[in-house]
Structure formats: structure tokens, C-alpha cells
Amino acid sequence: MRQIEISIEDIREAESLLLDKGESFGDEGSERIAFIRNLKICDLLAVPGSGKTTALLAKLYCLNKHLPFDDNSGILVLAHTNAAIDEIKDKLQQYCPKLFQYPNYIDTVQSFINRYLTVPRFIHKNGVKPYRIDSDFYSSEREKLLDTFTVISEVKHLFNTPKIDWLYTYSFREFEEAPRLRIVKSISTDEEVDIKKPKGKSKNYQDWNNQTKEKVTDNLIKVKTTIWDRGILSYDDSYLFASKHIDDFCELKTLLQKRFKYVFIDEMQDLLKHQIDIIDKIFFTKVSSSIIQRIGDKNQAIYGPSKSVDVESVWETRQDFAQSKYIDLVLAGTNRLTKEVAQIVDCLVLDRKPDSYKVIGKRILEKPVPPVLVVFSKEKKKELPALFKTIIKEHQQAKQIPIFDKYGNQPKFNLIAWSGEWNEERTEKNKDKIRLEDIVPYSREIEGKKEFLNSLSDHLLKYDKKKQTLEAIRKSILNGLIHILRLERKTYLSILRQRSINRFYTKSKMIEEIKERSDFDYDFFKEELYNWCWQTKTGNEKTAYNKIKDFVLNKFKQWFNLEINSETLAFLGTDFTNGQMLQSEIDVKVEDDLEVNVGTVHSVKGQTHCATMYVETSYYKYETEKIITPLFLEGHNCIVGKRDSKGKEIDIRKKEALKMMYVGFSRPTHLLCFAALEENVTCHIDNFKKAGWRIETRLLNK
Numbered sequence: 001m002r003q004i005e006i007s008i009e010d011i012r013e014a015e016s017l018l019l020d021k022g023e024s025f026g027d028e029g030s031e032r033i034a035f036i037r038n039l040k041i042c043d044l045l046a047v048p049g050s051g052k053t054t055a056l057l058a059k060l061y062c063l064n065k066h067l068p069f070d071d072n073s074g075i076l077v078l079a080h081t082n083a084a085i086d087e088i089k090d091k092l093q094q095y096c097p098k099l100f101q102y103p104n105y106i107d108t109v110q111s112f113i114n115r116y117l118t119v120p121r122f123i124h125k126n127g128v129k130p131y132r133i134d135s136d137f138y139s140s141e142r143e144k145l146l147d148t149f150t151v152i153s154e155v156k157h158l159f160n161t162p163k164i165d166w167l168y169t170y171s172f173r174e175f176e177e178a179p180r181l182r183i184v185k186s187i188s189t190d191e192e193v194d195i196k197k198p199k200g201k202s203k204n205y206q207d208w209n210n211q212t213k214e215k216v217t218d219n220l221i222k223v224k225t226t227i228w229d230r231g232i233l234s235y236d237d238s239y240l241f242a243s244k245h246i247d248d249f250c251e252l253k254t255l256l257q258k259r260f261k262y263v264f265i266d267e268m269q270d271l272l273k274h275q276i277d278i279i280d281k282i283f284f285t286k287v288s289s290s291i292i293q294r295i296g297d298k299n300q301a302i303y304g305p306s307k308s309v310d311v312e313s314v315w316e317t318r319q320d321f322a323q324s325k326y327i328d329l330v331l332a333g334t335n336r337l338t339k340e341v342a343q344i345v346d347c348l349v350l351d352r353k354p355d356s357y358k359v360i361g362k363r364i365l366e367k368p369v370p371p372v373l374v375v376f377s378k379e380k381k382k383e384l385p386a387l388f389k390t391i392i393k394e395h396q397q398a399k400q401i402p403i404f405d406k407y408g409n410q411p412k413f414n415l416i417a418w419s420g421e422w423n424e425e426r427t428e429k430n431k432d433k434i435r436l437e438d439i440v441p442y443s444r445e446i447e448g449k450k451e452f453l454n455s456l457s458d459h460l461l462k463y464d465k466k467k468q469t470l471e472a473i474r475k476s477i478l479n480g481l482i483h484i485l486r487l488e489r490k491t492y493l494s495i496l497r498q499r500s501i502n503r504f505y506t507k508s509k510m511i512e513e514i515k516e517r518s519d520f521d522y523d524f525f526k527e528e529l530y531n532w533c534w535q536t537k538t539g540n541e542k543t544a545y546n547k548i549k550d551f552v553l554n555k556f557k558q559w560f561n562l563e564i565n566s567e568t569l570a571f572l573g574t575d576f577t578n579g580q581m582l583q584s585e586i587d588v589k590v591e592d593d594l595e596v597n598v599g600t601v602h603s604v605k606g607q608t609h610c611a612t613m614y615v616e617t618s619y620y621k622y623e624t625e626k627i628i629t630p631l632f633l634e635g636h637n638c639i640v641g642k643r644d645s646k647g648k649e650i651d652i653r654k655k656e657a658l659k660m661m662y663v664g665f666s667r668p669t670h671l672l673c674f675a676a677l678e679e680n681v682t683c684h685i686d687n688f689k690k691a692g693w694r695i696e697t698r699l700l701n702k
């Protein structure tokens, strides 16, 4: 392929589209321009708000000008979250339509792996596509199935441990060759766990004998194959299948490398080890024709496999194949933060490598805003959102915070916290502790992302509203109906490789059955479905709701021989409810005049806000109980790498807290508020003041 050179003219064009008036990527020798022009294998590591994503967008904009490439290869852009992918689409789709067409591919790592490896593997083995690749769905199916196997009820608790899954020594359907099931703790560590009788208070505790182990193993195999036969895979399964596929068909690597000349991975710090490994396995081979660039910030790695944070990044600098050293590029300074906020954020840096890693605030405001420490009493926690709004308004009056953004909209104001909900039981010990849901109505349900929502009402309210046609509503209603079939445990028989298998209905299978069965009335269904869509579109969701409910309880019940169990009844609800809609993580409005979005720190990764209020919440302890001196611009005593005599990590909770605050505090361009409980910070107020915090005491008891 002809060598591509990114011209400075194209970069300046990207600059005018992506940056505010007067802003630039610097002069021709600047490190941002150097990164945009760099088309060699490299990693870019840089502090929050340094413009990593923006520089990547500029590079893609410039590369788009060279599409199609003369060897018909394309560009692959991957990220961990849908939000990051949406941002790339929002910013570039209108200017770079070619970039979003074949042979290019822009999506999450999970979607890429599913599409190019897992689904082909499944089809190769079964002749059909998997029904669903989704860990939540998989877990709920597994739970239900486990209940039907008495032998394994004793080990059921293991299934509830998030990291533990049951995997085969060899992947799918190969247990004829390698019939023994392995239990590994997590796919990334590959650490095996022996099957033992659960440790309990029982006096007769002893490991199972071999016969019991065999029995448990056989049953587990049955559970796993039944779920897989139904086409349901967890995300871990997906990587296992993918890995097996690439091992079995090595030539796929060459094909994918030929297809994607350039591979860019944004949010690299959030990838888990097995994700990094499989991408390297495909693209980073000795004779690879692909150029792979990975972009991120190790200190912002907060996506662990569970609620806790992965404190050690699994993203490692590359080991070189060919003596030429791969370099880590760095961008100095942050465009997002002012020096007032940056100096606080810099003290929260966990890992100082590379050496030049320093958070230096480059944003200059006419009237700088000092960070605010809101000291609050437990009793007044619910007043935090209102106080946040008051503080914003006061700064707006003082012309320190803008009233409109560059598009004439209200700037982004966000209230965030580490811990959103109480998933564990509320006990005497934790009943007074605070999480986000104790401050504002909050639930983790993510609007528009889930096909199966909590209620029929939600299916009529939470469809993809960006779509103009009735298609999105139709899809949402049909999803609601197949969800009911699932709640009723209705399956259909499918023959796969001479074996009959029960599978859950998909939308198309349900429609096919309604069409084909002479005792069903397809014309009636088609007409009604159209009416429900139209009613929903024109604001008559309540009418649609009542009609659908009536249909489910009569015709649909009769057609599919439903029992209408308690789960279905709960899903249908007694009435159409839009007032009590669960607040979504990405878009919860606190009050009506100023709009404040509420969410977890995870939900605002990569975002830029105008003002951010970070409220400390209890996860084991509150943030300030775990670590406080960095907030006074002092060090955190090199907690990196501290291990006990057995080599086990210590200070994990402190590291997690540092990372969370690091990500949360580095969002605002103007105002950072940190809300801390009075009992945790009162004795440190002088230190906070000395470090530049303004102390806000309006939420203390008089």
C-alpha cells in the first residue's frame, strides 16, 4: 500500500471542526500534531482532558481523506464503552461518511469480537447464530436452570461470585474429546479453583469424594450445554469461543490484518487482559500488516470485572519483536482543567509512569473558580443537589460560569458518586451509610441500552427516540412481547445437528409462528401492532399500554398457552406509569430550571462537564476515610506496588479511592465541588483551606 502522509492542511481543517474558536493542536512541531501524523505502532498515554480522543478524531478525519485505500484495506476503531463509540460517531459521521462504511468498522471491542469471531464460531459449530451474547441474560438463565439440578444446589453459591465461571478445557461441544470441566476463577487469570463442598459451619465439613465431584461436574456440564444449546453466551464465553476460533483458523489473522490496515483502540486502560490478548493475537503478530495504536490513561482504569476497581493496569508497554523499540507517546497538559482544579487532580495520580506524566491545567478562565469543599451533615444529604444548583447560579451571577455553551445550550452540570445503589442488604451496620440513591432517585438501568426493560410501560417510553419512523417503537413492543414469553418460560423446539433443543423465541421466530399457525390471527396482530405503534408515537402511550395488556391477557395468552405467572403480572403492571419511571444512569434530571445530570463516576468517564459535584459515598468506607492527604496537595506515600509479606497487594481500597476521585475530579472545565461528610473532614478543614479549597458549610446542622 502506498505510504500515507497526513498533511498539515487536513489537520487544520480538523482543528476548525473539532476545537473551539481560537484553539489549536499547536504548531507543526507540537506533540499533538506529531501524534495525529504518526502512523506507526505506538501507545499514547496522557492525563485526563489532554485531548487524546480529540487527537484521535483528528487523525481519523485526516485518514478519511485517503479512503478508500489503494489496497482496499480499512480502518478499525475500537473502544470499551458504547458511549465512546457514540462520541466518535456524533463528531465524525457527518463529515466522514466513508469512515463508517465497509471496509471500515467502528464499534466496541465486544461487538467486534462477537461479529468477527464468536458468531462465526457458533455458526461453524451449530449452524445457527447465537440467540444472545449478554452476561446478565446468561446469569439469569443459569440461575433458573441451576434450580432444576438438585445435585449442584450445594455449589450454587459459586455461581454468584462474579469472577467465577465454569469453562471447558476445550471450547464448545468439544467435551467429547476433553470431557472434564474446569472451573476457573476468571478468564483473565486462568486460575483454577477446585470443586469443594462449600465451607460452612457444618461439623462434618470435608471435601467431596470423587464420586460426588463427578456427579457435580456432570451436572454442571449439562447446565452449561443447555444454556449454550439455547444460544445464550456470557461475555466470557464469547472470548473463549473467539479465541478457539482464531486458534483453529490461523488464516483468519491474515484476513483480518489485510482488512484493517489501521487499528485504533481508545479507552485502552479499560480493556481486560483477555480482551487485550485477543486483539494482540489477531493484529500484533511478527509479520502483521496492521498498524495498531492504543490510546488511554492507565490512571483512569476503573472498569474492573466487579464493583471494585482494578488497581494494577493490565495494559503493558509492548515487548518488542524486531529490536526497534515501540514508543509510548505522551501529551503534556490538560485542555479541560484549570490550574486550580489540575493541581488537586495531580495529587491523585497513582502511577507516575511515564516520567513526564503530570496534570498541568492549561485552561485559562477570566475569573478562575476555586474548588469547593461542601461539608454536609447526614440529615441534609438530600439537599446536596439543590445546593449544587445554588452554587452554580451564584457563580453564574458572578460571571465565573457560563449560562450557555457554544451551541446555545445549557452547559453540562453533573452530580456524581462512586456507589450508586445498595445491592447488598441494608443492615444495622450500613443503614445510615450513604450511596447515591439515598440522595436522589437513582437506578442503574441504562436508558435505550437494554432490549428488555422492567415493565411494559417502559417499553412504550424508552424506545430509541432519535429514529423518526415507527420502527423503533415496533421493535420495543416486540421485545416486550418476547420478554413475556421468556418470563413464561415458553420455548420452541429446534433441531440442531440431529438433536432437539429448546430455544427462546426471538422477535422473528415469534412473528413467524403467529404467521404460520392457522389458529393464530396474523392479520389482526399486524394491524394491532401498527395501531399500538401509532398511538405511542402520537403521545397516546396509555391507550397503547391498555390495548397491549388486554391483548397479552387474552389472545396472546391463548395463542402461546401462557399461564400468566407472577413475573409476567409484575412486568405488565397494574397501570401505565410514566411518573414513576426509573431514573436512568445517563440522564437523571434533578430539578427543572437548571438541569443536573446524576450518575456514577463510571457513567461519566471521558466526559467534559462545566461543573461537577462529586459526593463521597460508602463502599466499605467513605473516600475520605480511605485516603485524605492527597486532597491537601500532599502525597499518598507511594502506595503503588505495596505488598505484604505474602506478596498480596495492600492498600487496595486506597488505590481504588484515588482512581475514582482522579476520574471524577477531572471532569469540569470550571467548577469542582467535593461533598464530604462533616464527621470525616471537620478536623482537616484548615488543611483543605491551605490547599485552595473554598469551604461551603450551608449543609451543616445549625
Ligand SMILES: Nc1ncnc2c1ncn2[C@@H]1O[C@H](COP(=O)(O)OP(=O)(O)OP(=O)(O)O)[C@@H](O)[C@H]1O
Binding pocket: 018, 019, 020, 023, 024, 025, 026, 032, 046, 047, 048, 049, 050, 051, 052, 053, 054, 055, 297, 300, 335, 336, 605, 606, 607, 608
Ligand atoms: N488541542 C486542544 N486545544 C484546546 N482544547 C482542546 C484540545 N484538544 C481537546 N480539547 C478540549 O478539551 C476537552 C477534553 O478533550 P478530550 O475529551 O479529547 O480529552 P481526553 O484526553 O480524551 O479526556 P479523558 O482522559 O477524560 O477521556 C474537550 O472539551 C476538547 O474539546
